[in-house]
Amino acid sequence: MSELYELSGHEVRSRILRREVSAEEVTRSLLERISKLNPIIHAYVTVDAEGAVARAKEIDSRIADGEKMGELCGIPIAVKDNICTLGMPTTCSSRILENFSPPYEATVVEAILEADAVILGKTNLDEFAMGSSTENSAFGTTRNPWDTSRIPGGSSGGSAAAIAADLASMALGSDTGGSIRQPAALCGVVGLKPTYGRVSRYGLVAFGSSLDQIGPITKDVFDAGLLLNVIARHDPKDSTSAPEPTPNYVAGLKTDMTGVKIGLPSEYFGEGLSEDVESAVRAAAAKYEELGAEIVDISLPHTEYAVATYYIIATAEACSNLSRYDGVHYGHRTERKSDIIELYSRSRAEGFGPEVKRRIMLGTHALSAGYYDAYYLKAAQVRALFRRDFDEAFEEVDVMLCPTSPTPAFKIGEKASDPLAMYLSDIYTISANLAGIPGISMPCGISPDGLPIGMQLMAGTFDDEKLLRVAYAYEQATDHHLKRPAPDALQDRKDAG
Amino acid sequence: MKISTEMVEYIAHLARIELSEDDTETFRIQLEAILDYIDKLNQLDTTGVEPMVHTLDLRNVFRADEVRPSLPPGASLANAPEHTEDSYKVPAVID
Incomplete structure (x- = not known):
């Protein structure tokens, strides 16, 4: 029998509902x-052991x-530390x-607690x-549980590493430019960024408000749907929350791909993509064909402008x-202040790290x-052109399949000096x-270095249900999601940067 | 695009972030490289394209103008570095 964790x-x-085990035991x-493992992986910045056991x-x-x-009865969940939790740092x-x-609870946190989760x-x-x-x-840097000399991806690296190392049963992350999906890929777990507006951002500390979205990081696709069922809702406290009705995201999961x-x-298959990632994603496409789906080549012609567009919009909003x-109002205040301008500029100079300063400046x-x-x-x-690309593509296809990240997890320090x-x-x-x-x-293979490879599926606006259905079919036909880091990988590497 | 030291100092002033001389030079080099990369957007002709600031089909979202419960002053002030019973404290703004 497998361990509860x-x-x-x-x-x-x-x-728990079958009374085979208690929530407390889990x-x-x-x-x-x-x-045992957080001192090595450093997935959590705060652990509320006492609160979790009481709950x-x-x-x-x-x-x-x-x-x-x-719906989340007794499930132990990790929450990314940019989501407000009442009374917890x-x-x-x-x-x-x-x-x-925080003096208040984020809407998603209220939702998972109402559904009887344990934080x-x-x-x-x-x-x-x-x-x-x-x-x-x-x-400090979170370590990738598959190889602790490597990064787990980011920005939700702690949540993804927690799922990969079995330090939580489910997790919440946030995604502004890939911050759920990229660490999920690099840690070999499932990460879902829902349609913008599907999940309330109330209580998510704002970065790029027109881009930010909260979503699940989980061990399988079913869990992603289950957690989305709980957090997807219209919220009057978030004026960008979508009024569209929410379906049951797990009810329609099936394995037949005929007609898809x-x-x-x-x-997405050009220069800069590692061969290992490309062949794993192409093998996934072949698997879908076996399952009855039709695979076609399409074009998203403005893709090469994505990074440039993003780094204007995201930093402007930030x-x-x-x-x-x-x-x-809150947060760090400098000791060295003689007037209000110095109070601002020194508090911010002392409180923000270099990347945050760089993006604020940009x-x-x-x-x-x-x-x-x-x-x-x-x-x-240019952003409007991206939307047009996708709208046109989704007139032809149900979903798109591509890599999540051009390479598997890179070494700590490898890209740190080159923004x-x-x-x-x-x-x-x-x-x-x-x-x-x-x-x-979602996971679709392991590289020759023993690192997980992720593939990405994208669907049209509010087609989250269809997206989960297509993801589930692949997962059921393969066993990539069941692979976990070898226990001896979970130790401190002396060669880590 | 060429970024001068003065420009970095001006941006830092607008952003209310005090920079050391070393920071200023590092940011100057990095911002120049990033902005050079971003200049590739100018390869695209966007004449007549309606800018997209938001992806949802939502316009103004209104609610009834009714009094509802809100945070009590104590909870709002609890995280402030310096405060009195009912206000935030700042250095004198006007002489």
Whole structure:
């Protein structure tokens, strides 16, 4: 029998409801594993062991009373540390919010608690979700559980590493340019970025407000659908929350792919893509053909402009959103202040790390007088072209299949000194955020170096259900999602940078 | 695009981030490289393309103007570095 910490969320739930195991036993199994492995993996920045056990006991007693339990009954969940949790620190892995304790709960956190989940703690990220490796965290880099000398991806690297190392049964991440899908790919787990507006952003610390979306990071596709069922809802507290009705995302999961048309965007298979990743994704396309799907080549002609467009729009929105960190309302305040301008500029200089400063500066420049038209307006126009590319493509195909990341996990320090090289590692994930469409990354192979490879599926706006259905069919026909890092990989590598 | 030291200082001032001399030079080099890369957008003719600032088909979202419960002052002030019973404290703004 497998250990309790190895179980997927839906397995945990059914075992608890069948009274084969208590919520407390499951939670304690995970907490024990966290205390053993978190010092090596560093997936969590905060672990709430006491709160989690108390919560699990409360769930057990309500089960004993015969209460009808929620969809996430007793499932231990990790929450990315840019999602507000009432009374539990929410740092965004930034010095500026090191001592911040939110006075309110994010809507998604309310939703998972209403569904009877157990929150284990908060996971590490690149500061303010700006990065692709967690190396920008002020509290240290998360290690990839498959090879601890490598990055786990980012920015939701803590959540993805927690799932890969069995330190949580499910996790929440956020995705502005690939921050759920890229770490999911690099850690060999499932990561879903829903359609923009599908999940409330209330209580998600804002980075790029027209791009940010919360989503599940899980051990399988069914879990992603189960968690999306709970968090997808219209929320009057988020004016960009979509009023469209939410289907049951797990009810329609099936394995027959007859009549499904899958497009391979040719621009996603070009220069810079590693051969190992390409052959794994092409093998997945062949598998879909076996399952009855039709595979066609399509084109997304503006793909090469994605990174440039994104780094204008995301940084413009970020510099505005991050102006709230002023050393007055909350967060770090400098000791060296003689007037209000010094209070602002020194508090921010001391509180923000280099990547956050770089992006604030870039966004400030793009929005400043004399440059607005050349940068921000131009990027917003190109963004409309991306949306047009996708709208046209989805008239022809149901979903698109492509790589999630050009390479498997890279070494710690490899791209740390070259911001542009780091930005280019998001080339396949950014377009979905610019267009607002859903995307999912799931495991599709292992590289010769023993590192997981992820593939990405994208669907049209509010086609999250169809996306999950196509992902599920592949998962059921393969066993890539069952692979886990070898136990001896889970140790500290002396060669780590 | 060429980025001068003065431009970096001006952007840092607008962004209210104090930079050391070393930071200024590092950012100057990095911003120049990133902006050079971004210049590739100018290869695209976007004449007449309506800019897209938002992906949903939502316009103004209104709600009834009714009083609802909100955070009490104590909870709002709890994270402030310096505050009194009912206000945030800042250095003098006007002489």
